[in-house]
Amino acid sequence: MVKKFGxxxxxxxxxxxLLFINIKNSHDWGDxxxxxxxxxxxxxxxxxxxxxxxxxxxxxxxxxxxxxxxFPLLLAVFSKLSAxxxxxxxxxxxxxxxxxxxxxxxxLRKHFSYLTALITTLIIAYNPMMIQFKTEILSxxxxxxxxLLSLYLIDKEDKLWLSIFTGLLIxxxxxxxxxxxxxxxxxxxxxxxxxxxxxxxxxxxxxxxxLSSFLVLYFGLNLAFPCDSNYPGLxxxxxxxLNLNKQxxxxxxxxxxxxxxxxxxxxxxxxxxASGALIAFSFIGFIKFLKTERTSPLVLxxxxxxxxxxxxxxxxxxxRFLFPILPLIFLFAIEGLKISFNALNISGPKLAVAFGxxxxxxxxEQVEKILDETKLIYEGPNKPEAQKMFEYINQNIEPGTVIExxxxxALALYTTMHSVAFNSEQKKLDVRKEAxxxxxxxxxxxxxxxxxxxKDFVNSGTSxxxxxxxxxxxxxxxxxx
Numbered sequence: 001m002v003k004k005f006g007x008x009x010x011x012x013x014x015x016x017x018l019l020f021i022n023i024k025n026s027h028d029w030g031d032x033x034x035x036x037x038x039x040x041x042x043x044x045x046x047x048x049x050x051x052x053x054x055x056x057x058x059x060x061x062x063x064x065x066x067x068x069x070x071f072p073l074l075l076a077v078f079s080k081l082s083a084x085x086x087x088x089x090x091x092x093x094x095x096x097x098x099x100x101x102x103x104x105x106x107x108l109r110k111h112f113s114y115l116t117a118l119i120t121t122l123i124i125a126y127n128p129m130m131i132q133f134k135t136e137i138l139s140x141x142x143x144x145x146x147x148l149l150s151l152y153l154i155d156k157e158d159k160l161w162l163s164i165f166t167g168l169l170i171x172x173x174x175x176x177x178x179x180x181x182x183x184x185x186x187x188x189x190x191x192x193x194x195x196x197x198x199x200x201x202x203x204x205x206x207x208x209x210x211l212s213s214f215l216v217l218y219f220g221l222n223l224a225f226p227c228d229s230n231y232p233g234l235x236x237x238x239x240x241x242l243n244l245n246k247q248x249x250x251x252x253x254x255x256x257x258x259x260x261x262x263x264x265x266x267x268x269x270x271x272x273x274a275s276g277a278l279i280a281f282s283f284i285g286f287i288k289f290l291k292t293e294r295t296s297p298l299v300l301x302x303x304x305x306x307x308x309x310x311x312x313x314x315x316x317x318x319x320r321f322l323f324p325i326l327p328l329i330f331l332f333a334i335e336g337l338k339i340s341f342n343a344l345n346i347s348g349p350k351l352a353v354a355f356g357x358x359x360x361x362x363x364x365e366q367v368e369k370i371l372d373e374t375k376l377i378y379e380g381p382n383k384p385e386a387q388k389m390f391e392y393i394n395q396n397i398e399p400g401t402v403i404e405x406x407x408x409x410a411l412a413l414y415t416t417m418h419s420v421a422f423n424s425e426q427k428k429l430d431v432r433k434e435a436x437x438x439x440x441x442x443x444x445x446x447x448x449x450x451x452x453x454x455k456d457f458v459n460s461g462t463s464x465x466x467x468x469x470x471x472x473x474x475x476x477x478x479x480x481x
Contacts, residue, residue, distance in 0.1 A: 025087040026382035033137035034413035040075035049227035053412030060423035070175030071139035104327025119356035128366035144324035158206040167213030254319040262366040281336030424451030447473035
């Protein structure tokens with residue numbers, strides 16, 4: 001009993017420091033977070049999740065009109081129970097990362113020794129990229145936890161309470177990210193293939209119960225918290241074949257950076273070897289699983305998930321889309337290592353532990369740097385000069401006025417304005433025509449990231465716009481009718 005529950009408890013204890021490492025009270029300019037927080041606040045006051053002040057530009061997809069309701073609902077509940085600030089939300093995301101890693105450990109433990117599963121979990125959990133990423137108030141890590149837990153429960157022994165809980169869990173996962181529908185497909189296929197027929201009972205009883213509980217919560221949340229989340233379709237691209245190859249190349253490149261995206265001044269070789277090993281051995285391990293467990297939830301989910309990511313028009317979002325399946329990628333990689341070690345008659349466990357310890361050691365320089373910079377304010381909307389600009393806008397401009405800004409969702413969160421972003425990647429961006437189209441009255445410039453086309457327009461010397469306020473790199477221009 002002590003071994004059964006005590007050893008997993010040790011894993012949780014070792015993961016617990018993540019709740020206190022790199023907890024920040026600022027955010028970068030990636031303004032997805034602002035949309036999530038705004039939707040959460042709207043839930044708390046009974047306002048539509050689409051009324052955030054963000055004006056969707058169909059020619060410039062930086063995000064949908066509204067995100068699915070699951071993550072905003074989590075933020076709303078948490079904000080109700082705790083302080084409504086970035087630091088507390090940062091702790092929430094850190095908690096979901098801890099829980100994701102713990103469920104990942106459970107997957108690893110099913111196939112490998114306790115020590116192998118533990119070291120692998122720590123390698124994933126304390127990777128500098130992940131310690132940095134958990135400061136982002138995004139749905140990736142909550143989705144990772146709910147999706148991994150759903151997958152873990154799918155092949156558990158059928159019980160009434162577990163069937164109900166699994167259905168509810170998958171339904172909520174879908175409301176965090178629509179790619180969660182894959183879990184429902186995996187559940188159905190797996191249960192249909194593996195349900196034992198019994199003359200005295202309905203063999204699909206528990207599947208029906210799971211699907212029923214899924215439908216109740218899925219449609220219940222749709223009715224209670226409706227929102228228009230206009231994501232593009234899975235195959236919504238001009239050239240599917242080219243997009244497929246582009247996304248495959250992009251995501252492999254990003255996976256390669258998991259061990260070498262951070263500085264390792266004197267131990268760079270460790271990251272190079274680890275990155276190559278992760279990709280190469282995960283292929284070998286996956287092929288082994290395809291041969292031996294091709295109808296397992298693990299294999300079915302990985303195939304479907306990867307196919308969806310590489311088919312999606314906007315699948316090039318950094319490494320974010322791979323985070324929810326990192327423990328599974330490592331599981332396949334370790335299986336591939338096992339096969340290779342056995343073929344070479346090498347003592348696998350000892351060598352794996354040694355290499356794992358070396359990999360963890362390679363983190364120390366970057367983790368120390370992260371700890372030293374914890375109190376630094378990110379280049380983002382929480383900088384003092386950005387806050388001064390927002391304060392000026394709130395005090396001097398009528399609420400609901402439309403302002404063009406590269407980060408419209410952040411502007412909409414920190415002010416009472418409506419905001420839209422122009423697509424500066426257009427070959428011939430007619431700023432004046434776009435301003436008329438969206439009823440823009442002001443343009444906010446950031447000298448650091450605003451495109452030169454928009455800067456040239458506001459500085460053209462015409463009487464169409466003039467500077468009314470500036471603070472450091474921020475400049476606010478008024479447009480004449």
